[in-house]
Amino acid sequence: MKKLTENIIPILIILSVLMAIAVVATQYNEGDKKPSKLDNLSGPSVETILPKLKPTPWQNFHEGNKNRLSILLTDPSAYWLDFAHALKTIGIPFSITTDINEALQHQVVIIYPLNVRDSVNSYEIELLTHFTLGGGTVVGIHGADKNVGLDQLFGVKSLPLQMKHTKIVFQNPERFNFTNVREREISIGNKGMKNYIFPSRGFNLLESTAIAVYEDGDAAITERRLGKGRLIAVGLDLGQYIHKGYSGRSREFSRPFMERQDVAETKLEDYIDLNVYEPSIDNFLRFMKHIYQEGESDAICLRTVPFDRALTVILSHDMCFSSAYDFALDFAKFEKEAGITTTYFVQTKYILDYLDYAFFNEQAIKILNQIKDLGLELGSHSVSHGQEFKGFRMGTGKEEFPEYNPYNVDKNITIDGSILGELRISKFLIEKFTKNTVVSFRAGFLSDPLQLPEALNATGYLYDSSVLAYSSLTHLPFQLNYNNGATAELNIFEFPITDDEEERPYQHLGRRFNFSKLLNISKNLENYGGVLFLLIHPTMAGEKLEFEKELVTTLKDTAWFGSLKMFGAWWAARNQVEVDVVTENGKKIVYLNAPVPISGLTLQLPNHWMLDKDSNEVNNIVMKQEKNQIQNLSKNNLNNIILNTFSGHRKLIFIEQEPF
Ligand SMILES: [Zn+2]
8 A cells, every 4th residue: 555655646746747737838828829919910110219318408498587596507517407307397487507697687596506615706705695685585505614605695604514314394384385294394314224315414503594404403494684685505405306306216215115114024004004195305396486486576487287276186007917907997987987087007918927917918909999999098018017127128129029028937037128128019019909109108016227218218108107206205297317317308207106006015915095095195285286196906896996986086176187198298398388577568578488289287476466458368378367266276375377278479468466
């Protein structure tokens, strides 16, 4: 009996191995067999050529009238480009100059940066004093501890640049309408990880007061009132700080990230409802906007949300599981009924591997076409969805279906993948089978390579959504630079994701959105026109669909809803809008230039400006100027007007009323 058992066991083992091989072989055959509609297809045949790195000259931002904020650039190698993009994002009209006399013709001047020893000489300090006495506002970024004259001017004693502060705390947050604790405080470092502390300079107060302080009590942002004007010193390089966020390299400052690090694995349940609101960059932008509006009598800003709605909501779905195709139409039909447009990011998975089946097949194509026919957007979610996409090589730009075969060996390793292959072929296949132009991209696992901006640019994409808001420290879109560097801008915009219901480490816990937490975030975003960008994997209907319905019902009266393609197009058009003001015969003439048509652009005007109804042009382009009704919408007390669709040069005439 013993002998028989001994004989049977090896036989059984051999049999099971053979069976396992047979099962695997069958699966691989299914995977290798391309769905019939993909048969005989090859492409794309046109080679992708990467753009050359061409530094953006600061002179591109030199034009404009005196109403604009002026950046006096003292060091063209500083992070001025990210700073400029940030001002565009928050909607402050600005121009850049290296000439102090030109800068001082404006009412608000930012000197950037001040850390160069002789960035401002004694003669220029005299000019700045005179300018301030007459009512001008000077903001000095980064301070300078070697320039005694500058310290005197700003009424401070600059302390050396150090890497020890982790946060900036606003002393009078109401002034900037900061209500949330993450607005009253800005994160600039993580004590747990020494390398992750951003360099900052403290100030001792002499003839100034502190707008904000570091945790050790040193002043971080100071203000000196002088004559009719004032001087504000900021103790860190805002351009560099913004650059860290915009290039996706600031995760370490992110408070949600730190809190996650702090919680032991065993207590995962405790932080499932984590607040993912991380507006550190947005706070700086709101601060700058406030300073501009206080200091410039003709301050006109562009709101961040179409049609003066309180916030923007983008709903998106990632089609990166075979099960997503079982429920996607339930979501799509609801969205169509609700009258909103959303984005479906499609993974064109035609290879069976560790991650999933080759689910981009005939059935999937049918469903995608139904989604498209409902008027919803199809974007790309790559071919392989490889975890290590951020480490992929760029590729040749000649990758073609079906020869391109990125293969996920396991959850971390993908072989034969390239950045251009992922972008080119997914776009090609979706466009081929749905006759839909693909302009939006989201990386699998949000694993985004530094070279993604130029790769997107070369392959015909316009909008990216591959970062989480809490990693980029902002809930507003921004323009990307070549190689995520600081010198060359590209015509690609990033739209950070507010929340992802399956983000690790939650997925295995079946985390779902927490509705009340999300509404709290949306309330915060309403204060400044942020974007609530949600990612819902349609791997089930039930609970997830109910959540989406509840969200749409709750926010439809306050939010502007749109797909990434819709909002992206609006954002890119807004990015090119120029606003200039001149005063003629006591009237304020506003010159607008929109190279690309834009609908629902909203101007925030000084409080006492009213449209001059006698101007015909006004009636053609203004939808409404709604004093007293704005509270319900954009929640700010300025005087907003919404513009109808227009493009090219337009002129609006305003009369100033007595301030009330
Ligand atoms: Zn995915």
